[in-house]
Amino acid sequence: MGRPFPNPQGLPFLLLLLLPELRVLSAEAPSLFYQLTAVSVAPKGTPRFWASGWLGPQLFLTYSSGGNAEPWGAWRWEPQEPWFWEKETWYLKTQERLLQEALSLSKKQGAHTFQGLVGCQLNPDNSSHHTARYALDGADLLTFDPVSRVWSGDTVEAWNVKESWANESQRAEKDAEFLLTTCPQKLKSHLQKGQGNFHWKEAPEVRAGGHVESGSTQSILTCQAFSFFPPELELSFLWKGQPVAAKGVEPWPNGGGAFYSRGTLLVPFGDEALYSCVVQHPALASSITVNFEASGGLPMPIRVSLVAGSLLFLVSLGAVVACVVICRKRGGRPAPWIFRRRAGDDVGSLLSAPGSPQDSSP
Known part of the structure; x- marks a missing residue:
């Protein structure tokens, strides 16, 4: 598990770190996972604990210190009992306390991060497969087996956390019950009540443009895709119909459970019209192609030359006009x-x- 950045709601960076792992876990079966993060030191205005809930690759829940569990994306409209989100809040507040206690056991100096990935998958035979992994500062620390009720870990920090959790009354039994019973039941409920959400697709809105930086003879072309889901999107640049490499085309969360992607390309000034941006996405019947237009400005050396020439012309014109006025007045x-x-x-x-x-x- 990667090391997160303390960030309000804890989403943008953690989504990028967690998505590949969740896609692998849910590639063959429906899944429900909770990603938990606690930090020993948080910048002012940011939470010391936050969590995100995932149904397959879809974010469906968020939580941060002092708040409540809240639905996310299309799952805002899933019909649930009034107490459903209260139980989610209670569960995550319990995890917040446990992870903060685990952090306090670290003997290392400085700021530290404790993470957990807890959840389950449904197998084709309707049985479930469980996951409970914990990491300290990005390195695997503990795993939990709900069948044997045993935490496994070899480091000193792992031993300290195991001892602390083992001394808490019925901690192992509660974790085992959640993984073996509660989690599969929740997942089946989501599959039944929010079945349409698993097929949610949102087509991207595409914008493209370019600009010339001051003093440069090159243009920066930008192609952006907004508010799309699922995150699988292909954004590419073409030069005369041939693919060219671009920078920064990974999907980023942009709120509401949707994603955002942006690519940039540096091209010679005046060649913009030779380039185009192509976006492909599962929600599109066909790809979107946007052609760039030639820049309306001029490179800085040419602009300077033109300005200097204009000033010289104005000075010369002023001298001619002054001469005409003086001659007319004398006559x-x-x-x-x-x-x-x-x-x-x-x-x-x-x-x-x-x-x-x-x-x-x-």
Whole structure:
């Protein structure tokens, strides 16, 4: 199990660490797992314990210190008894206490993380397979066998935790009952009441664009896919129809149980229109292709040259205009842009010089 980052709700990083493992565990049978995390030191404003519940690869529950267990994603609309989420909250509060006690037994200095992965799978014959694994600072520490009621672990830290848990009244029996009875019953209930949620698919919304950084002669193309489920999504860039490698295309949770993916590609300025972004997803009848448009700007060296040329032109134009004005005034004529409006005229005309025949006309 990977080491998590203390994060409010504890989701974005932990989902990435946990998803591959859950996909393997649930590849052949329905599964229900709880991922538990306790930290000895948490940054201000972040919880010291958080948990997530998984039905197969789907996040269906979240919990953090001081709060309640809450449904997630499509499971918000699963019909359940009023007391169902209260029992989930009670179970996770108990796990919070036990994991924090286990953390306090560590003799190591500094901040530490204690994690647990607890749950079950249904086999084709309707029997269940159980999992109860614990880790300290990302390294496996303990496993629990509910049949023999025994925790297994070889390190000093593992021995300290085993002794502590063994001294708690009926701890082994409660853990065994949860793994062998309660967990399979919950999973079967979800399979019955939320069957449609297991087939939930949400098509991605795709956006693409590019920009040129100041002083650069290259463009950064970005392709983004929003709010899709399941997380299996393929995002790729093409150059003249041929695949090219891109950066950062892994799925990330973006709330509501859905996912987000983003890819970037650095290309020569002016070649943007030669590239396209292709997104494939199980919720799409066909892939989405978005073509990039040529940049409307110019590279910095060209922009600087044009600005300098424009300034030189304006200075030259100003000198010519000043020369014309001075020459006209010396000849007794007004500046060429002064207009007056006479009665009956529809358009303005130049003011004539004082004493001219135009001024003396009625």
